Amino acid sequence: MKQRIAEEEAELSAGGKVELTPEEQAAEQERIVKRISAELSLPLTKVKSAVGLLDEGNTIPFIARYRKEMTGELDENELRSIEEKLQYMRNLETRKREVIRLIDEQGKLTDDLRQSIIVSVKLQEVEDIYRPYRQKRKTRASVAKERGLEPLAQWLLSQPRQGEPLREAERYLDAEKGVNSAEEALQGAMDIIAEQIADDAKIRAWVRRFTFDNGVLRTEVKDASLESVYEMYYDYHEPVKRLPPHRTLAINRAEREDVLRVSLEVPVERVHDYIDRQIVRGGTTQVIRDVLVKTVEDAYKRLIAPSIEREVRGELTDKSEEHAIQIFSANLRNLLLQPPVRGHVVLGVDPAFRTGCKLAVVDETSKLMEVAVVYPTAPNNKVAEAEKLIGGLMDKYKVELIVIGNGTASRETEQFIASMIGKRKAAGQDKGRDIKYIIVNEAGASVYSASKLAAEEFPALDVAERSAVSIARRLQDPLAELVKIEPKAIGVGQYQHDVSQKRLDESLGGVVESAVNHVGVDVNTASPSLLAYVAGINATTAKNIVKYRDENGIFNERKSLKSVPRLGAKTYEQCIGFIRVLESPNPLDRTPIHPESYDVVDKLCKELGLKLEQLGSEPFKAALIAVQPEETAPKLGVGVPTLRDILDSLLRPGRDPREELPQPIFHTDVLDIEDLKPGMELNGTVRNVIDFGAFVDIGIKNDGLVHISQLSNKFVKHPMDVVSVGDNVTVWVLNVDLKKGRVGLTMRKPD
Template identity: 75%
Template sequence: MRQQRARLERQIADELRLPERKVHAAVQLLEEGNTIPFIARYRKEATGELDETQLRDIEERLAYLHNLEARKREVVRLIDEQGKLTAELRQAIGEAGKLQEIEDLYRPYRQKRKTRASVAKERGLEPLAQWLQQQRPGAAPLGEAGRYVDADKGVGSPEEAIQGALDIIAEQLADDPKTRGWVRGYSRDHGVVRTEAKDAKAESVYEMYYAYQEPVKRLPPHRVLAINRGEREGVLRVALDVPAERIYDRLQRHTLRQSASPAVRELLVGCIEDAYKRLIAPSIERELRSELSDHAEEHAIGIFSANLRNLLLQPPVRGSAVLGVDPAYRTGCKLAAVDDTGKLLEVGVVYPTPPASKVEEAKRAVNGFIDRHGVDLIVVGNGTASRETEQFVATLIAERGGRSGSGGQLKYIIVNEAGASVYSASKLAQQEFPALDVAERSAVSIARRLQDPLAELVKIEPKAIGVGQYQHDVGQKRLEESLGAVVESAVNHVGVDVNTASPSLLAYVAGINATLARNIVAYRDANGRFGDRSQLQQVPRLGAKSYEQCIGFLRIPGGDNPLDRTPIHPESYAVVDRLFGELRLELAQLGSAELAARLAESDPEQLAPQLGIGVPTLRDILDSLRRPGRDPREELPAPIFHTDVLRIEDLTPGMELQGTVRNVIDFGAFVDIGIKNDGLVHISQLSNRYVKHPMDVVSVGDNVTVWVLNVDVKKSRVGLTMRRPD
């Protein structure tokens, strides 16, 4: 077992190009039950400062290789039970590095459903197949085949006997591991995916694929998923075309012998063609289509994950009372006012949009909300009727002279409300706001996601947030796992105030599951605020391991111990005491400019040996002490607010605008420029230099300068560029 683990660790180290000692340490820590955020943050000396991405890669490869080893054992057992396991086959299975290689080796021994070859074997034609494969000089197939004619076995003529024998040979050719591996590689390198419309006259979003072709090795992931969806919806026919001449040539060279009689050679040439067309080509096409789809799905999940992380880490807008507006037509615009902590103050409904169009009445109601609650910001969801609602809000702000409820400047912003309806209908929302209807809860969510995007968005199923591409076309289990890891990473990167966090937020903290999260909140409700981190040990079912994993990510601002508001783990508090003693500092100075300046002068390389701690951990401690209570999101640019509405009709080519990136996909980025629909910056317009992928240039949440390229008012489409026109 130890030897196998060492072998797997060496393999992972080679694949990921990491030192073996780092991989060994990471595997050991993972097997001890440590979480990835905890290892990345608090075990840097052990792993040589591997980051979360590297640790997750190690974890995934380890799981894959464990599954690979398990499958090897299973295949060896199954073949051995048939009495067909040779030393060479056992060795080949043991050396296989991919599941596909193992399945190729197992294929000849797998129990199949009824095939033409299996029927021929039942009729006793296997010896004839072996005779043909001997390819003797002067062999006369019809004469030999006459010996196998047996009406009782279903062989009525020599020709039927020969056909049955050829069916056996064809299946053997198709099941040969080396043949399949070579044909698969050749098809991957030289194959072309072709698509056509089932009805060329029908209009659909797949018209670009009505007569389309592209080499397999150049087909980008987003096109793979689009083609798959078009095929699934019955709009497209899809086929893989592979030039077969070289395949036939190779199969003949590896199958035919010079000694073969002309009659046998002719039969085997036809058999090779049948084996490829009937058995190998369809199977390889399915495998390559599946391979393309798997790669495309992984790519799409990666795009979604990166976008989601950037969205979750958008800077919070603190210190302002907010009015959330969930726009609608017939049912009216739902309003929700929240204070600067997100506490719900009041809900209501107004009807400024058609068909009611009670504009003046709506103005009076909204002005009342603004003045009663000191509202500084109005947040409008981008759903149905958002354009009309935005016009109403902009007019109201102008009529107020831009004055907010607190005496400052009143502004508004349009936010992506994706997932708000999912949250508002959830059990969590029902528990949080039992007296509100679904639309009112949605308005609360819209308001809060500006104040603290992370705390609000964790309440929503990640795939419903809508910052990806083709997320509904990928494996949902894999998507959920990946997005869950992203949310976990973001939550632990920021840290959580244990005295204000919801169960939804706490459940993503390392070492805490949904049950523990509820227990923490229940303990807090029953006993009041946590005064220090050690009190968490009294929460039911929060054991020593969970405490170790979570406690560094839980913050207690204003608690008994000033260190409890920092990311410093309690296991390092004694180090801080020694550090302060060494530098003659007092803990009461935490947060002061004097202390920050003294710590900035400290040399971690020199201090670490004196304190008996590793340099990476000391570096983190010093950084946390210099900036206690730091929220890493606050270093990012704030969102762009508006005071007046911009319509698509106002846009002209060349106009310069400020916008916020809302989504990044393979072929470009969608940018919010203040109109209902986001504008598209195509990948070719992101930079004056070559761009391999849009994520190399922009991320969700970035504030960017763009220029209008073209405007299609009828289709509500705007083309933008980030390349300065001059």
């Protein structure tokens, strides 16, 4: 469908877009708002306000945080759903107008046809109606029409009570037009009727729905001797309506890789019966009835079935992709909001065999102190030399935490690091320091280290050294480091490479934007990558902010950002509440409170007899806790939701919402898969959540899988209802497959 629309873009632009009067625009807006309200089950007034704010150029984080009174406290997810529906419905209305214009230009537009298009609520419905009027490439039906056989087709469709098709067809013999026999003429007429049946919007809608409800997707392997990850689909079938998203995407991939042959089976007789009832009337002769029934069978097999199969599989894919993107988005948000591990000097290790392990020491502020390389793994096995060099770095910079990437040679590197920590502890070399290590997911580190951004940040380092820095910083502030990487490269998705990359980028970009604005950004330390995700700020403005900071020194207050080139009033309004200026003499500049509400804070302090300088003190907190928002808000001339947010920000000034989450699990000794026994209890961290379970890091090379059936003693509809990326969980070993390196886990405590 999308392809067909794209093919007509030239035609649409040539004819010119249909312009609406202000009155028509207002009426269309009203219709769209009502439909969004109904489809999302949201109050009309809330949707109307949200649409108005979006049309004014406000960002979703800004609306969700600072316009709660206007939207009735719609959250970001609801606002994004409204935005998506709004875009779809406006595109739908535009398409309706263009289709009406195109049919009208053919002189075939009737009042009933116009009304059918106007009342359509889905793009598919509009395309079904437009299908008979679309300019087609050469078809069997178009050839038959050129040969003058359309009247014969109409005669057949009129289903006369007497007459013989072949004798009637003899009237259309014309050697010059290529009609040399009655059989050829009759076949041409049947081809015309078949195309009319295939283009009938009502029939197509019924067949599409019937196929979804009763179709069975069947797969079979092309080469039975082939071994692959798709073995469960070598001879497989499942009803279309029950096919889960992850299986749809897996089958699609296997088909693209030429492993499987995929077909859609439908109860054909029931389809024929339905179409027959729409076409064949009672009272006609048996011979004409036979011709029409044969035509129906041809129309379905040759024209309808292949087209509907593509549409059904396309819709299955669209829904599966949307689901996969939702899973990836939820995992990404949880990963980005992992708690920062601050106040420690960290040694980052990017493991490798032949080329050695790259090292990077970063201080408490994430500043790079030194890089190095050691070769403790095969084929070099320079263990003593590596211990000496790393020990020297640990002593020189007072390293407390070691972060190892989970890529190639990570297991061997972990064994080396754990052994070295044990030796140093036994020798008393780390008095006053409790050295621990942790394995982190290094997905995307290589993407970042080879990027232009990394080259600008660390021009003197090679790619692997930059990767070691990224690995170390991921522990100190996951959000600040991960925003430098293309979201889809971070590796917490499910079939992310099999979905629409444009839609994936849009969704993940929204997730990163949401996470960044949820936490807030220190404008005096933030990178351009981080600033670019602040509401209202684009990549160019972010670079301008950093450039201004470099040339003029740190920002001393929020108002200073107004001096940044190309940061206009609208951008300032959208972004400033999410910007923190920790060096500002005004304590409110360090909070999520928007400058537009500073006067409300002044009034509140006067009302309570407080001074802003007392912010953070116990008397100040006690006074705030006693405030009743419903009673106080009218006195201050502010809405209750905004006052609640102000009180919360004043009660916990400078709070990082991530710090309330549990810290990651650190290790001092290595665990091998050979050490695991069924029933063993372990603590682990959830690394990825997918449709059929969750992968948990338990300290071995490969994460263990907790199948959805093992997540709880109760029924679990989806793993995300129980666990999230970053959760620390207690698990028990179910089974161990040493050959494949797989571990089955359970979160159901054994009896």
